[in-house]
Amino acid sequence: MERLGVDYLDYYLLHAVQDNNQHMYDNYHLWDWIRGLKEQGIIRRWGFSFHAGPDRLERLLTDYPDIDFIQLQINYADMEEPSVQAQANYDVARAHGVPFTVMEPVKGGSLAVPPRAVREIFDAANPDASYASWAIRYVASMEGVLTVLSGMSTLEQVRDNVSYMCDFKPLSAEEQAVFAKAQEALAQVHQYKCTGCHYCTDGCPMGIPIPDFFKAMNRKLIFENEAEAKRRYQQTSEKAGVNASDCIACGQCEAACPQRLPIIEYLAEVASELE
Ligand code: SF4
Ligand code: SF4
Structure with missing residues (x-):
């Protein structure tokens, strides 16, 4: 003061x-x-x-x-x-x-x-x-x-x-x-329809913050704001100490997702677009 x-x-x-x-x-x-x-x-x-x-x-x-x-x-x-x-x-x-x-x-x-x-x-x-x-x-x-x-x-x-x-x-x-x-x-704009429920994250052996990565990617998909998407992705990735490309495709998350999202495919897309 x-x-x-x-x-x-x-x-x-x-x-x-x-x-x-x-x-x-x-x-x-x-x-x-x-x-x-x-x-x-x-x-x-x-x-x-x-x-x-x-x-x-x-x-x-x-x-x-x-x-x-x-x-x-x-x-x-x-x-x-x-x-x-x-x-x-x-x-x-x-x-x-x-x-x-x-x-x-x-x-x-x-x-x-x-x-x-x-x-x-x-x-x-x-x-x-x-x-x-x-x-x-x-x-x-x-x-x-x-x-x-x-x-x-x-x-x-x-x-x-x-x-x-x-x-x-x-x-x-x-x-x-x-x-x-x-x-x-x-x-109507193409985006990842993730609700952020986090049901997928508890059992992920790699500790991947799936919904947070998807939220970052949606900045690019919906708003065509690649810089902001990358900034958010990097911030999340650094905090969690893991990348989207660290996914080992075990499938645990997809079985847990109530929205039935193709999480493994989406993470590969996130890795290639934002990492
Ligand atoms: S498929 Fe990938 S993101 Fe899903 S639980 Fe396994 S390691 Fe984690
Ligand atoms: S379970 Fe599906 S909808 Fe819920 S946070 Fe994970 S990816 Fe998103």
């Missing part, structure tokens, strides 16, 4: 609550700690950023009804995406009347250049609007939104964002219909 030059913080988040780390927030009593900061006047509002599904969110918002806000990953491509469940999390937040900030509105930059079929739909509706502006206005138009956190890396992007977020106009009914078409087109 000394470095920020402020006496208090308006919004303060516990970072990235998810399935594999909530026990730390519980065990170290961080919920009481952050409430204490508010009682002392050091922060004005407390919340958490969230990376899990609606059941956990429901429990948290029930257990901590005094929470001031949360931060959710929402964008028009992830509303029904099984590994994100943006629509279901949004519904839980609305049911509890908890306002939220939005992260990943442009899906790590992928929606700044969506697949061709989606671009054509947006171009037909408004050739002057940037694809990022469609993505950001989609989430900024939602009920209960406090603010949209848009990563910007160039002055041009800042100018574009400011041009439609100053004097902001929510989506019209016609524009909402454009999104329905865009989401339908997105669902």
Whole structure:
């Protein structure tokens, strides 16, 4: 706070609550700690950023009804995406009347250049609007939104964002219909239909993070964003200490996959495209 030059913080988040780390927030009593900061006047509002599904969110918002806000990953491509469940999390937040900030509105930059079929739909509706502006206005138009956190890396992007977020106009009914078409087109794009259930990973003798590799590959398949796909693949591979090409084709994972995905074939494709 000394470095920020402020006496208090308006919004303060516990970072990235998810399935594999909530026990730390519980065990170290961080919920009481952050409430204490508010009682002392050091922060004005407390919340958490969230990376899990609606059941956990429901429990948290029930257990901590005094929470001031949360931060959710929402964008028009992830509303029904099984590994994100943006629509279901949004519904839980609305049911509890908890306002939220939005992260990943442009899906790590992928929606700044969506697949061709989606671009054509947006171009037909408004050739002057940037694809990022469609993505950001989609989430900024939602009920209960406090603010949209848009990563910007160039002055041009800042100018574009400011041009439609100053004097902001929510989506019209016609524009909402454009999104329905865009989401339908997105669902048709070839991709690995992995739900991220992880049933395949427990018995893998090589410890291959199969769904995470597939998620990285989908960045290339859906969004034609090879650089981002490679970056995510390498990050995952380094963390797990294993490559897609380390698969020994034992078949355990394919027997466990409820989606009946050809995992061995997909991993070979991931290895040849991203390694
Ligand atoms: S086929 Fe490959 S990915 Fe699947 S369980 Fe065996 S080693 Fe792991
Ligand atoms: S079991 Fe199938 S759907 Fe589930 S994470 Fe593994 S590959 Fe994806």
